[in-house]
Amino acid sequence: MFEQLSDKLNVTFERLRGRPRVSEADLEEALRDVRVALLEADVNLKVVRQLIATVRERALGEKVLESITGAQQVVKIVHDALVEMLGGEAAPIERAATPPTVVLLVGLQGSGKTTTAGKLANTLRKQGRHPLLVAADVHRPAAIDQLRALGKQLGIPVTEVNASRVASDVAAAIAAAPAQARDTVIVDTAGRLHIDDEMMKEVEAVVAAAKPHEVLLVVDAMTGQDAVEAASAFKARLPISGLVLTKVDSDARGGASLSIRAATGIPVKLLGVGEKLDALEVFHPDRLAQRILGMGDVLTLVEKAQEAVDRKTAEEQTKKLLEARFTFEDFYATLQQVKRMGPIGDLMKMIPGMGAVAKQLPTGPEAEAQMKRIEAMISSMTRAERVDPTIINGSRRRRIAAGSGTTVTEVNQLIKQFAEMQKLMKQMGGLAKSGRLPRIPGMPMPR
Amino acid sequence: MSLSDGLAKTRGGFLSRLFGRKAEEPITPEFLDELEEALLRADLSVSLVDPLMAQVRDLASTGELKTVPKALDAVREVLVAELTKQDASLRSGGKPRVILVVGVNGSGKTTTAAKLAKRLRDAGESPLLVAADTFRAAAIEQLETWASRLDIPIVSGRPDGDPAAVVFDAINAANARGNSTVIADTAGRLHTKGHLMDELGKIVRVTGRAREGAPDEVLLVLDGTAGQNAIQQARQFTKDANVTGLVITKLDGTAKGGAVFAIVHELGLPVKYLGVGEKADDLVPMDARAFVDALLPRAA
Known part of the structure; x- marks a missing residue:
């Protein structure tokens, strides 16, 4: 953004x-x-x-x-x-000394609280926590249905509250969490205007009853000058502990939401970066300033790689690569891992100095389409062909082209490029063994 | 809630300094700074504010604008003129009239679709609502709840169904049942997501196959709290979905929706409705004067 x-x-x-x-x-x-x-x-x-x-x-x-x-x-x-x-370092989501940890989501209408609740539950579960979702938006039609549907998708339990006793029902849901082996409770509240006194009183009552460890203000990254005004008003009445910026995958420049930190001191903790339930990232302020100034964000890239790539497989493949035993089979597996890291264009932008290069490369739909064609060609090969490409003769090439909806020329190109890569890797492998190749920090190298 | 009530909540604060001045007060550098601040804080684009302020400064220095109220009136006039260039009435090119409601996530499409249906029903029409947001969890239930509250007929898609097919079927259903207007709520999508924008383009095309010349209106719902990104949204939605008009929502808060001036200026799109509250009646036709007065309030 x-x-x-x-x-x-x-x-x-x-x-x-x-x-x-x-x-x-x-x-x-x-x-x-x-x-x-x-x-x-x-x-x-x-x-x-x-x-x-x-x-x-x-x-x-x-x-x-x-x-x-x-x-x-x-x-x-x-x-x-x-x-x-x-602001400085990333601020993690609090964890209570005695569970359950209670996280409350508040914000204006349409900022993305319910979706964030689902994503946050998913993220915390990945970190080994056992979340419970509490649907406390009794105002927007079908908001509770929405959270229930998200809970079902994720396989995370959802407790609903009654419209006539929101605060006490939320407190009851929290009290009942340990008995259900839930150590983290995420409460989704109704969207409200900061100047709507009645609605602000309602959420004050929920906070008083829930005694949350985190009160996260959810803010649309596309918000304009009003962001600071709204955030200040929320902070004046509620113990806001952090900000979640949503819709960061738009092309918004996000300045208003970021100035909330400068104007109110509330740290940005999380970024919502897509519609899928795993599209929630930890916010690193120092890295963001570097990205704004075109200095790249290598740390995020490395973390993405670590998350997406199974370390053992990667080490095995690097070893094979350098010994030129790397086959189309391995190449295919690598492609799948790279795909898990996100669109190529996004990855390029994180590399220092590559921002400008990324713009000239066929990124976005074009690059993804190219990847798809390569994938299709490899999928159309037999196992024997993937392991030993030298057996791919003319008639096999025609079959692969027909099977993948590509042309023989493209298949030829892929096989040629692959052979060249193997040759290059063999040379690099020799260098690495003799210790002349610099090790890339964060990347697994053969021992 | 009346438009002026909905828009008036934010008078006071720093603006009272600006507008609490006496009628004959002369223009000072401090006043000019405060005027610029009021415009920028209302999310007016700096690309419009800078030339506008340059003009005001010029006119002030040549003595053509002498007092604070005169300067404010001049700026108000320019802004009102910008908003009244286009026809803001709802278009109709056949039976049934077809209105698509589009926009980014969370801008208020579903609520706007419901409010618009009520407004048309109250004006004697027989609207049919269409729940074509088959993507977001429980979006269909949200519009269905509105429809039953307002007692307005609705055709719903299935979760993960083809939204274009839902709209197509609804237009045929409206023909059979004699509904005068079809209002379709579509899924929220960020304008940066190519495949979702393509899907929206398909809905627009398929609509034209169900009724010659449809859709009559593609209303882009813009969140009034949005900043300069609203311009990007409007550009992309206009390109992919032939937007015909704008609806600005959430104007009952402290945001002023000033980003819309750059959109109107660049794309020539009329603002047709304003969302000024959460109740079913809180969608009102665009009133340029009230909108601008909320931005640069008149002293009470």
Whole structure:
């Protein structure tokens, strides 16, 4: 979601870097551009003004106007100011000393509370917790049906509350959780306007009864200037402990929701990044600032790889790869693992300096289509052919092309590329054994 | 709830400084800053605010605009003019009239579809609601609950069914039953999801096969709290689904929906309705003056 802000700032910085020295006029021009870029990204006006003032003050203080590395310094000052705005380290979801841990989700209508409740239950279960969902949105028609349906999909129990006694039913559901061997209770509440006093009183009563360890405010990443106003109002009445940004998979620049941290001090904890129930990510503020400034996000990439790739299989394959025993069979398995990590374009953007490259590569639908064709060709091979591609003669090639809906030329290309890769890998394997190949941190290497 | 009540909740606060001034007060640099702040905080695009403020500053320096109320009126006029360029009435090109309700997740499509059905029924029409959001869990039940509350007939798809087929069947059903208008609620989709936007394009095309020239309206529902991303949404939905008009929802909060000016300016789409509350009657026809007055309130 942050690519466009990143692009805008980079244009500004490129222009600045082109100058031998940064004059006062250059600095002011750059600051004007930064202001527009931030406002277009929906960063709260007050936060923008503060950020610009900070950058100007520091830039003048560090005498960038006299320095030959002035442009670099300005970029660094903007970077640091952004990191300060976003906050430092990732903030984990609390865990109560004595279970059950109670997590309450609140927010405006349509921000994505119910979907987030389902995703959060799924995420926490993956971490070994035993969640219980509590459907406490008694206002929106069919909201309880929605959570019940999500619970059914996930195989996670859902307790419903009665409209006439929301707070006491939520408390009862929490009290009953340990008996059902549930150590975490996630409460979905109704969407409400921060200025609707009656509805705010209702949720205050729920908080008083539930004594939650986390009260997460769910905010649509596409929200504009109003985000800070709404968040401040929620914080004034409820013990908000963190923010969940949803719909981050849009092209929103997310500035307003991010300025909530700067304006209210509430840390962003989680990001909703898709419609599927596993599309919830931990938010890393420091990494995000780097991504906004086009510095890549290698850590997230490595984590994604670790999650998607079965370590043992990967080590086995790397070993095979370097000994040139890597077959189409292994290649197919690798493809499946890469696919699990997400669209190729998204992965490329996380690699430092690849943001620009990613744009020129056939990413998105094109790259996915190419992957699909390769997959289809490999699927159309027999096991013997996958293990030993040298037996694939002309008639086998025709059969593979027909079976996969591709052409013989494409099959030829795939086999040729595969052979070249094997050759290259064999050479690299030799280097690795002699210890001349640098080890890539986080990547499994053969011992 | 009346439009002005719904839109008036946010008067006061920092705006009272701006608008509590006396009638003859001259234009000062502080006033100009506050005016700019009011516009930007209402989510008006900086690409519109910067040139607009430049004009106000020019007119102030040449003495053509002398007092604060004159300057505010000038800005209000520009904004109202922008919103009244297009025809905001509901179009109809045949029987039954077909209205598709589209938008991103959580913008308020289902609620808008229900409210619109009630509004048309109250005006003497016989609407048929169509629950064509076959994707989100319990979306069909949500519209069915509204339909039974309002006593309006409804045709529902099956979960995970083909939404285009549901709309097609509903138009035929409306013909058979004599319903004058079909209002179809579609699944929320982010404008960045190519395959979901293609699916929406298909719904629009299939609608045209059920009735020549349909749909008559493709209403894009925009969350009034949305910022500059609303412009991206409008661009993409217009490209893939031929949007004919806008509905701005959730204006009963503190958001002003100012992002819509850039959309109207760039795409020439009329704003047809405003959502100003949670009740069935809280969908009102666009009133440019009331909308702009909520943005730059008049002193009481």
